[in-house]
Amino acid sequence: MSEHAMQTARNYETGKLQVVIGAVLLIIFLSAIYSIQVSGVANLLDYDREIEARVPTFLVRMFFVLMALVATFMIFTSTALYKRNRVACAPWMFLSVGMTFFLVYVIVPIFQSISYSFTRWNGLYDITGNWTGEWVGFYNYRLLFDDPNFVTSLINNVLWLALFMLAVPIGLAIALFLNQTVTGIRFYKSLFFFPFVISQVVVGLIFTWAYNPEFGLLSEAWSVFFCEEKENIVGNMTKVCSIDPPSILGEAKYATYGIIAAGLWPQIAYCMILYLTGLNNVSPDQIEAGRLDGAKGWNMLWYVIIPQLKPATFIAVVVTVIGSLRSFDMIATMTQGGPFGSTNVLAFYMYDQAVGEGVGRYGYGSAIATVLFAIMLCFISVFLWRMYQDEKVVH
Amino acid sequence: MFPTPVEKLSPSINIGYRFLLPLTLFIWLLPLLAIFMTSIRPVIDINTGNVFGIPSQFNLIENYTTVFAKTDAWLYMTNTLIITIPTVIISVALACITGYALAVYKFRWALPLFFVFVAGNFVPFQILMLPVIDMSNRLEILNTVPGLVMFHAAFQTGFCTLFMRNFMKALPFELIESARIEGVDEFRIFWYLVLPLVKPAIAALSVLIFTFIWNDFFWATVLLQDDAKLPITVGVRSLNGEFVSQWHLISAASLLAAVPPVIMFFLAQKHFIAGLTLGATKG
Numbered sequence: 001m002s003e004h005a006m007q008t009a010r011n012y013e014t015g016k017l018q019v020v021i022g023a024v025l026l027i028i029f030l031s032a033i034y035s036i037q038v039s040g041v042a043n044l045l046d047y048d049r050e051i052e053a054r055v056p057t058f059l060v061r062m063f064f065v066l067m068a069l070v071a072t073f074m075i076f077t078s079t080a081l082y083k084r085n086r087v088a089c090a091p092w093m094f095l096s097v098g099m100t101f102f103l104v105y106v107i108v109p110i111f112q113s114i115s116y117s118f119t120r121w122n123g124l125y126d127i128t129g130n131w132t133g134e135w136v137g138f139y140n141y142r143l144l145f146d147d148p149n150f151v152t153s154l155i156n157n158v159l160w161l162a163l164f165m166l167a168v169p170i171g172l173a174i175a176l177f178l179n180q181t182v183t184g185i186r187f188y189k190s191l192f193f194f195p196f197v198i199s200q201v202v203v204g205l206i207f208t209w210a211y212n213p214e215f216g217l218l219s220e221a222w223s224v225f226f227c228e229e230k231e232n233i234v235g236n237m238t239k240v241c242s243i244d245p246p247s248i249l250g251e252a253k254y255a256t257y258g259i260i261a262a263g264l265w266p267q268i269a270y271c272m273i274l275y276l277t278g279l280n281n282v283s284p285d286q287i288e289a290g291r292l293d294g295a296k297g298w299n300m301l302w303y304v305i306i307p308q309l310k311p312a313t314f315i316a317v318v319v320t321v322i323g324s325l326r327s328f329d330m331i332a333t334m335t336q337g338g339p340f341g342s343t344n345v346l347a348f349y350m351y352d353q354a355v356g357e358g359v360g361r362y363g364y365g366s367a368i369a370t371v372l373f374a375i376m377l378c379f380i381s382v383f384l385w386r387m388y389q390d391e392k393v394v395h
Numbered sequence: 396m397f398p399t400p401v402e403k404l405s406p407s408i409n410i411g412y413r414f415l416l417p418l419t420l421f422i423w424l425l426p427l428l429a430i431f432m433t434s435i436r437p438v439i440d441i442n443t444g445n446v447f448g449i450p451s452q453f454n455l456i457e458n459y460t461t462v463f464a465k466t467d468a469w470l471y472m473t474n475t476l477i478i479t480i481p482t483v484i485i486s487v488a489l490a491c492i493t494g495y496a497l498a499v500y501k502f503r504w505a506l507p508l509f510f511v512f513v514a515g516n517f518v519p520f521q522i523l524m525l526p527v528i529d530m531s532n533r534l535e536i537l538n539t540v541p542g543l544v545m546f547h548a549a550f551q552t553g554f555c556t557l558f559m560r561n562f563m564k565a566l567p568f569e570l571i572e573s574a575r576i577e578g579v580d581e582f583r584i585f586w587y588l589v590l591p592l593v594k595p596a597i598a599a600l601s602v603l604i605f606t607f608i609w610n611d612f613f614w615a616t617v618l619l620q621d622d623a624k625l626p627i628t629v630g631v632r633s634l635n636g637e638f639v640s641q642w643h644l645i646s647a648a649s650l651l652a653a654v655p656p657v658i659m660f661f662l663a664q665k666h667f668i669a670g671l672t673l674g675a676t677k678g
Contacts, residue, residue, distance in 0.1 A: 038535070054535045058542075090581035091500035095508070098493035098552050105549035106515040109526035116525055123529070181400055182413060190664055191420055194427070197660045198653045199610035201628045205635060205649045206430045209642055215441055217429050265426070270671070277672040279397065287397050305397050315672075322517055329612045333632055350521040355528070355617065362525050369521040380517050384510050391506060 022074030029068035036060055069097070110373065116366035117141070123354075123362045133363065140367035150368065153344040156256050157325065157375070160345060163260045164267060164324035168316045171271025172309075176301075178272070179279045189276060196269040204333030207262035211248040219245040249335055252342035259343060263330050267323055271316040278312030279305075314386065321379050325372065346372040434458055434646040441642050458647045466637070468648055470623065471630035472655075477540055478547070478615070478626055479608045485548035486555050487600050491593065493552065494559025495585050499571055509560055516553030520613050523550075531618060543618045547611070551604055558670065562596040563589065599670035602663040606656045627652045 041060065042053035073093055076082055082089050117140055121133025144150045178189050195203065210217035227241035248258040282305060290304040306313075328347040331337060337344040337352060344352070346368055354365025401412040421428070433441065435455040462468050497509045527546055528537065536542030566589065574584050612628040619625055625633070631645075631652045638644045660667050 055539045055541055058534065058536050058539075086581055087500065087575070088502065091496040091502055091505070094492045094496035094585070098489040098556065099508070101489065101545075101549040102512065102515060102552050104530075105527065105546055106518070106523060106553065107511065109523045109530075110518060112526035112529075113522045113524075123525070176398055177419070179396070179398065180412070181396075181402070182416070185416075188416055188420055190661070192423060193660075193668075194424065194657070197606060197656050198427075199612065199628050199656070201610075201612050201632055202649045202653050205631065205645060206426045208635075209430060209433070209646065210426050215642075217426060273668055274672055277668065282397060284396065300397065312672075326519060328520070329628075332612070332616075333635070347519060347521050351524070351613075351617075354525055365521075366525055369519065369524070372519045373522040376517065376519050380514050383517070384514060387510070387513065388506075 016078070018074050018078040022071045022078070025071035026068055026075065029064045029071060033061060033064045033068065036064070066097075113366045113373075114370050116362055117370045119363045119366075121362040122360035124360075136363065140364050143364065144367055144371070149341045149344055149349060150346075152341055153346045153349040153368075154371075156343065156345045157372075159256060160260055160263075160324040160327055161321065163257075164264065164320050165317075167264050167267040167271045167320050168313065170264075170268045171316060172275045174268065174272045175275035175279055179276065189273075193269050193273050195266040196273070198266070200263075200266070200329035201333050203262060203266055204259075204330045207258070207265075208249065208334050211258055213245045213247040213250075218248065250339060252339050255335055255339060255343045259327075259330050259334050262334065263323070263327055267320060270319060270323075274312045274316045274319075275309060278309045282308045318379075318383055322376075325376055325379075346375075430646045431650060433642055434650055436643050438641060438643055454643070458643050459651070462644055462648045462651060465644075466634055466648065467622075467630065468627070468634075468651060471625055471627040472651075474540075474624055474630075475609055475626035475628075475655075478543055479605055481544045482547040482551065482608050483601050483604045485544070486551035486604055487597055489548065489552045490555030490559040490600065491590065491597070492585070493556045494563055495589055497556065497560045498563035498566075499568075499589070509556070512553045512556045512560075516550075516557060524617055528617065537618065538620050538624070540619075540624060543614060546614060546618065547608055551607065555600055555604065558600055559593065559596060562593055566592055595666070595669070598663065599666040602659055602667050603670040605659055606667075609656050609659075 036057060038053050038057045041047075041057040042049070045053065045056060047053045076089075076093070118135060118137060119133040120136050120139070121131070124132055126132050174192060178185065178192060213219050222245040223241065226243045226245075246254060248254045286304055286308065287300070290300050295304060326347060327345055328351065331343055331345060331348045332351075335343045337348055350365050350368040350372065353359055353361045353368060401409045432450070435453055435458060436450040437452045437454050440451050493512070497505050497512075531537040531542045531546070534542070536545065570588065571584055574588055575581075579588075609626075610628060611626070612632070615626045615629045619629070631648050634648050635645055
């Protein structure tokens with residue numbers, strides 16, 4: 001008993017010291033945050049221009065903010081309030097930094113974007129720092145539906161969504177094909193996964209080249225079926241084709257399909273790896289039981305295996321939906337929305353309208369982004385609902 | 396095991412499978428192989444249409460050194476590293492503490508806050524773009540590397556927290572509980588007890604985030620304009636405009652951009668796949 005009292009007393013003592021140190025540090029850091037200025041850092045680090053001093057100033061500020069936070073925690077953890085409610089207070093302290101970051105950079109901007117969509121604005125402020133836009137209500141949304149490019153983008157997004165879903169069954173097929181134990185299979189599995197690791201920009205470039213009608217991979221395959229080598233009048237060998245190879249990215253009716261096919265390549269790899277992991281965890285007892293009941297081939301797959309792969313399917317669908325609605329990199333690399341705006345999707349069209357060359361339609365761009373967000377939100381709600389059901393089962 | 400192992404099936408299927416395997420792999424990776432073959436050809440082969448035949452000259456070293464000599468490829472590579480490494484450190488560190496708070500403490504807000512992180516992780520980038528540009532501009536960090544790193548770190552915190560929280564949820568809770576009864580401070584429990592247990596998760600996350608950030612294109616185009624600060628993904632795309640139809644150089648540069656994530660993947664394959672498939676097995 002007395003030992004416990006001693007312990008409490010010691011805690012109290014260190015607590016007092018902690019408060020004093022914490023308070024001193026907090027004052028130092030807060031005054032540092034207040035006093036630090038770009039020009040001051042420029043002088044201190046001997047920079048010629050103030051513009052160059054911005055980055056170090058920002059970093060120094062960040063450092064002081066962080067230190068001030070630590071000092072605040074030092075004070076707070078020594079108070080009686082914290083000591084009595086340790087378990088209740090601790091999570092908020094752990095959450096504070098990450099949550100602030102996430103709020104500032106992700107959650108708040110969503111609402112800001114939605115509010116921009118009701119304005120006409122070019123992203124600029126006047127000399128005194130005042131906002132130069134004006135409120136226009138639903139004007140941007142009314143414009144949207146008269147904009148043929150927006151309608152094309154919306155249709156293309158639906159196409160992307162529908163065709164991207166093919167990645168799930170194809171991924172499952174490849175996973176079933178590779179789920180064997182022959183020597184070197186691990187090597188094969190990782191090579192099949194390879195396209196996912198490569199940047200989408202690089203995949204886009206690879207396929208731009210592959211689709212090239214003159215010397216691409218596709219033209220090469222094409223010539224096997226439709227072309228033959230003939231001797232022309234001068235005596236040189238030339239390629240003569242009965243049907244000319246199509247220029248996939250150059251023609252409005254093929255271009256979107258071409259890009260989706262390119263996008264499927266890494267996505268199939270991702271779905272495949274999800275299913276391979278899932279197949280690894282399928283219970284052997286159930287397969288054995290199914291075999292005893294005479295299930296084979298398709299029946300076995302449909303009634304025994306696929307139900308057990310449900311978690312993998314869920315994740316595969318989630319990442320595929322998100323991936324299809326986020327398609328930006330490929331379009332930016334392969335066609336930049338062309339030919340004649342036929343490959344635009346909402347994600348790219350929004351970028352083009354808001355910060356593309358010569359345009360600065362922040363309000364209109366935000367309206368497009370809001371529509372895209374609304375579509376995504378439908379899916380996000382379903383995912384969260386599913387996750388919530390799972391969580392309820394666990395607890 | 397499903398499907399039935401080929402060893403147990405008829406010998407013809409068994410042998411057929413072993414032949415089919417390399418063949419499908421070849422078709423699957425055909426675009427990649429073809430682009431590699433292109434990257435080691437002299438320009439004349441491409442103009443004469445020799446895509447699949449044996450190159451008339453093997454220009455492996457020559458083409459790749461040209462990429463480095465003629466362009467800023469090296470600068471772009473180092474830029475990407477400067478962006479990627481701090482982002483990985485910050486977002487993984489943040490995810491450890493937020494994930495810990497959301498996994499270990501049973502308070503009313505734990506699940507709603509967790510769902511906020513999950514939902515935020517799924518939103519389209521475009522809805523964040525303009526406010527983030529505006530804010531970076533006001534903080535005077537637009538067009539700077541720290542500005543991009545801050546955004547990446549904040550955004551990736553969503554995914555990392557999702558990952559860490561689920562990983563920590565699977566830890567034996569009795570361990571933490573008994574430490575608490577012993578009177579160990581919450582911060583010490585985190586540092587000395589939980590952190591060592593989640594090392595595999597930290598490794599998996601680091602590898603994943605490294606690849607994600609290395610391959611990022613959108614945010615680098617949006618938040619950086621200065622040519623000297625661009626990462627390799629944006630750099631490679633601008634090379635595409637520079638070397639019009641000099642495909643041997645474009646392909647060499649593209650493949651160079653893909654090398655570091657590929658190395659990362661092969662070095663830490665186990666972690667990488669564990670990270671991507673977390674949640675694909677439970678339930």
